[in-house]
Amino acid sequence: MAKKKKKTNKKSATTRKKISFTLSKQQKIVLGSFLTLLGLALIISFASYFLTWQADQSDIGILDREAETKNWLNKFGSNVAHFFVYQGFGVASFILAFLITLTGVYYFLDYAKKQLQRFWFWGILVMIWIAVFFGFFTGTSTIASGTIGFEINDLLQDYLGLTGAILVMTFLAIVYFVIRLKITPEKVSAVFQNTKKGIKEDFNAETIDQTDYEKDVVENLVEDQKATSSTSEMEIVTPPEEKIEEPVLKTEIQKDIAPDSDVAMEVEAAAEEDEVEENLSKKLVEDFGQFDPTLELSNYKFPTIELLKDYTAGKSITINQEELEENKNRIVETLQNYKIGISNIKATIGPTVTLYEIVPEAGVRISKIKNLEDDIALSLSALGIRIIAPIPGRGTIGIEVPNKNPKIVSMRSAIASPKFQNAEMELPLTLGKTISNETFVVDLAKMPHLLMAGATGQGKSVGLNAILTSLLYKKHPAEVKFVLVDPKKVELTLFNKIERHYLAKLPDTEEAIITDTNKVINTLNSLCIEMDERYDLLKDAMCRNIKEYNKKFKNRKLNPNDGHKFLPYIVLVIDEFADLIMTAGKEVETPIARLAQLARAIGIHLIVATQRPSVNVITGIIKANFPARIAFRVTSKIDSRTILDSGGADQLIGRGDMLFTQGNDLTRLQCAFVDTPEVADITDFIGSQKAYPDAHMLPEYVGEEGGTTLDNNVEERDKLFRDAAEVLVIAQQGSASLLQRKLKLGYNRAGRIIDQLEAAGIVGPFEGSKARQVLVPTIEALSQHLDNENEDT
Numbered sequence: 003m004a005k006k007k008k009k010t011n012k013k014s015a016t017t018r019k020k021i022s023f024t025l026s027k028q029q030k031i032v033l034g035s036f037l038t039l040l041g042l043a044l045i046i047s048f049a050s051y052f053l054t055w056q057a058d059q060s061d062i063g064i065l066d067r068e069a070e071t072k073n074w075l076n077k078f079g080s081n082v083a084h085f086f087v088y089q090g091f092g093v094a095s096f097i098l099a100f101l102i103t104l105t106g107v108y109y110f111l112d113y114a115k116k117q118l119q120r121f122w123f124w125g126i127l128v129m130i131w132i133a134v135f136f137g138f139f140t141g142t143s144t145i146a147s148g149t150i151g152f153e154i155n156d157l158l159q160d161y162l163g164l165t166g167a168i169l170v171m172t173f174l175a176i177v178y179f180v181i182r183l184k185i186t187p188e189k190v191s192a193v194f195q196n197t198k199k200g201i202k203e204d205f206n207a208e209t210i211d212q213t214d215y216e217k218d219v220v221e222n223l224v225e226d227q228k229a230t231s232s233t234s235e236m237e238i239v240t241p242p243e244e245k246i247e248e249p250v251l252k253t254e255i256q257k258d259i260a261p262d263s264d265v266a267m268e269v270e271a272a273a274e275e276d277e278v279e280e281n282l283s284k285k286l287v288e289d290f291g292q293f294d295p296t297l298e299l300s301n302y303k304f305p306t307i308e309l310l311k312d313y314t315a316g317k318s319i320t321i322n323q324e325e326l327e328e329n330k331n332r333i334v335e336t337l338q339n340y341k342i343g344i345s346n347i348k349a350t351i352g353p354t355v356t357l358y359e360i361v362p363e364a365g366v367r368i369s370k371i372k373n374l375e376d377d378i379a380l381s382l383s384a385l386g387i388r389i390i391a392p393i394p395g396r397g398t399i400g401i402e403v404p405n406k407n408p409k410i411v412s413m414r415s416a417i418a419s420p421k422f423q424n425a426e427m428e429l430p431l432t433l434g435k436t437i438s439n440e441t442f443v444v445d446l447a448k449m450p451h452l453l454m455a456g457a458t459g460q461g462k463s464v465g466l467n468a469i470l471t472s473l474l475y476k477k478h479p480a481e482v483k484f485v486l487v488d489p490k491k492v493e494l495t496l497f498n499k500i501e502r503h504y505l506a507k508l509p510d511t512e513e514a515i516i517t518d519t520n521k522v523i524n525t526l527n528s529l530c531i532e533m534d535e536r537y538d539l540l541k542d543a544m545c546r547n548i549k550e551y552n553k554k555f556k557n558r559k560l561n562p563n564d565g566h567k568f569l570p571y572i573v574l575v576i577d578e579f580a581d582l583i584m585t586a587g588k589e590v591e592t593p594i595a596r597l598a599q600l601a602r603a604i605g606i607h608l609i610v611a612t613q614r615p616s617v618n619v620i621t622g623i624i625k626a627n628f629p630a631r632i633a634f635r636v637t638s639k640i641d642s643r644t645i646l647d648s649g650g651a652d653q654l655i656g657r658g659d660m661l662f663t664q665g666n667d668l669t670r671l672q673c674a675f676v677d678t679p680e681v682a683d684i685t686d687f688i689g690s691q692k693a694y695p696d697a698h699m700l701p702e703y704v705g706e707e708g709g710t711t712l713d714n715n716v717e718e719r720d721k722l723f724r725d726a727a728e729v730l731v732i733a734q735q736g737s738a739s740l741l742q743r744k745l746k747l748g749y750n751r752a753g754r755i756i757d758q759l760e761a762a763g764i765v766g767p768f769e770g771s772k773a774r775q776v777l778v779p780t781i782e783a784l785s786q787h788l789d790n791e792n793e794d795t
């Protein structure tokens with residue numbers, strides 16, 4: 003049933019969408035004034051037609067310019083009125099004119115149109131009814147009922163007879179009164195009662211008025227007498243004041259204690275609840291506009307491009323012809339040494355490497371060229387040769403040869419590129435430039451997590467800074483929050499300045515940037531709680547991902563009173579992951595794996611960087627959930643295999659030369675370079691602006707120190723022990739997930755509390771898939787139980 007309802011709602015929504023066309027404000031005013039004036043013109047012509055119709059009827063014909071008409075709106079008036087009044091609905095045609103005027107006014111003043119539709123629906127029905135009604139009286143003359151009214155009436159009478167027609171008409175009138183005017187027998191009787199009472203009050207009031215009047219007259223007389231005849235004497239008796247007040251008293255008495263026989267009972271008919279005209283959220287959006295998450299920092303200014311340095315100023319990529327020729331000749335020679343002929347060769351010059359695309363002669367085995375990689379590298383005497391055989395989608399074989407004079411790709415050029423500026427992505431990142439010198443932009447939200455590896459000094463930190471800078475240039479502080487983990491303690495410190503704008507942290511912690519392993523564990527678990535909470539919100543809102551959820555929230559379809567809020571993306575950046583795994587092992591691996599598996603839909607994205615991409619650091623489960631990888635230069639082929647599932651990263655030339663994969667092809671990129679002073683300038687720029695009162699707060703997570711297990715130690719119980727006990731006793735169901743939901747706890751904490759409750763004898767032992775038994779029947783019994791416990795200790 004509910005499904006059906008939803009379906010029809012959906013259907014009506016789509017039809018509404020189809021029908022509704024949006025007019026601009028000006029168009030509405032023009033249309034509104036046109037309709038209003040047209041309606042008024044009709045009213046005037048109709049009114050005039052009733053006076054002049056007999057004279058005009060013979061002259062009907064708008065094309066005849068000579069013909070004279072008496073209608074106030076001349077030929078237009080007489081023709082239109084003849085059509086609507088005589089041939090149409092008679093007197094009731096005024097309703098039509100009125101509806102047109104009303105429509106005009108609605109458009110002119112831009113009122114909601116829903117109401118208008120009702121006016122039209124009922125207006126037309128009433129018009130037809132009135133026309134038919136007049137059909138009873140008009141006989142042969144059709145001016146009052148119009149032809150339509152007369153004909154319908156005639157038809158009714160032919161089939162039902164006069165009595166039947168009257169009954170049908172009466173029934174229709176009742177329908178109108180009950181449905182449209184919501185007049186019920188109770189209301190009618192209440193009106194009668196009120197009228198009765200009203201008449202009585204009026205009568206009394208009149209008595210007062212009369213006395214007042216008499217008093218006035220007497221007073222005036224006194225004054226007149228005084229003024230006009232000082233001679234003639236007349237005794238004037240002013241009525242005593244009590245007399246005037248008497249009727250007032252009487253009314254009060256009558257009001258308060260009415261005589262028994264006349265007990266007036268006021269019947270208050272329960273007011274019909276108003277129907278909401280339009281979807282409430284639509285109205286909210288109309289009234290207040292879409293929810294704007296950036297409102298709190300509405301004056302926030304994004305960092306300017308000037309804050310970034312241009313390292314390539316005046317140094318665009320120059321083509322060194324000599325170098326190109328030399329490399330080409332060597333490639334051709336080397337291949338010929340191995341009896342591989344080339345039919346064509348093409349060079350694409352990138353910032354750090356040049357790609358030579360060769361088309362081998364027919365019959366050459368590709369694997370043969372691939373095997374010659376080292377030989378070609380030797381003959382070109384260059385580091386970092388990479389052979390791509392074949393280049394996917396191109397049908398050629400690529401040989402990447404590093405340039406002798408590589409160019410720095412400045413972050414400024416990447417940020418200023420139209421590709422990045424116009425990127426309509428949730429979390430756009432510009433990583434640098436491709437081999438064909440194009441800016442490379444990807445969406446972190448689509449990745450959905452990124453693994454980064456590279457030997458020391460190859461550009462990892464710069465890469466991380468480039469990623470964070472991209473987000474700072476594109477996303478408002480309300481839209482994205484960073485959780486930064488930096489065991490090296492120095493790499494990300496600059497971001498401390500934007501703590502209250504962009505960072506998220508645990509409650510009760512000083513620094514937002516996490517450098518301590520223990521805190522990392524707490525933060526990761528807290529993010530898991532945040533993830534669970536967000537999933538609950540999404541489930542409640544029936545959304546599949548954060549994008550849909552936020553859209554719904556912006557359109558005011560989710561009620562903040564139900565806990566709904568705008569959800570910013572959370573980007574968790576972990577530098578030196580290997581170090582973390584070494585010190586904390588499983589404790590960090592488990593929540594990271596959980597987040598990596600589940601957090602994509604609710605907007606938590608992970609960027610994990612490591613120096614050593616060995617298999618005990620990047621375990622299978624982590625690898626499986628990080629399809630997007632970046633490899634800077636690594637020291638061995640094995641490391642390259644671990645991070646990219648293929649070689650290549652060991653042949654990079656360093657200094658930001660990198661390979662990027664999103665699960666399929668490898669793309670060689672030159673990472674955009676952003677130096678520490680530039681990051682300092684950007685964070686200074688943001689940090690100096692108005693900020694939120696505090697960093698974004700993550701849910702509280704109580705670590706292992708939060709309590710003991712089956713030890714019934716009252717001192718060591720969780721802070722929420724009593725609340726939890728009450729929740730379970732009320733629900734009479736000993737389940738940890740109930741606690742998680744009701745008290746917004748993480749899984750571990752809820753589990754610990756359940757253990758404590760078991761130790762305290764409030765819930766029974768673990769019963770497998772069934773919920774535990776609650777041993778305390780009521781809240782009172784629980785209070786007594788806990789009080790006894792306190793007395794014992």
Ligand SMILES: Nc1ncnc2c1ncn2[C@@H]1O[C@H](COP(=O)(O)OP(=O)(O)OP(=O)(O)O)[C@@H](O)[C@H]1O
Nearest residue numbers: 410457458459460461462463464657658673674675
């Ligand atoms: N994209 C780049 N373009 C030009 N030079 C770069 C680029 N990336 C890095 N470099 C150079 O390499 C140096 C080291 O880079 P970075 O500090 O990012 O290395 P790292 O991989 O983080 O090293 P570590 O792991 O030891 O911290 C930089 O100081 C810079 O000179």
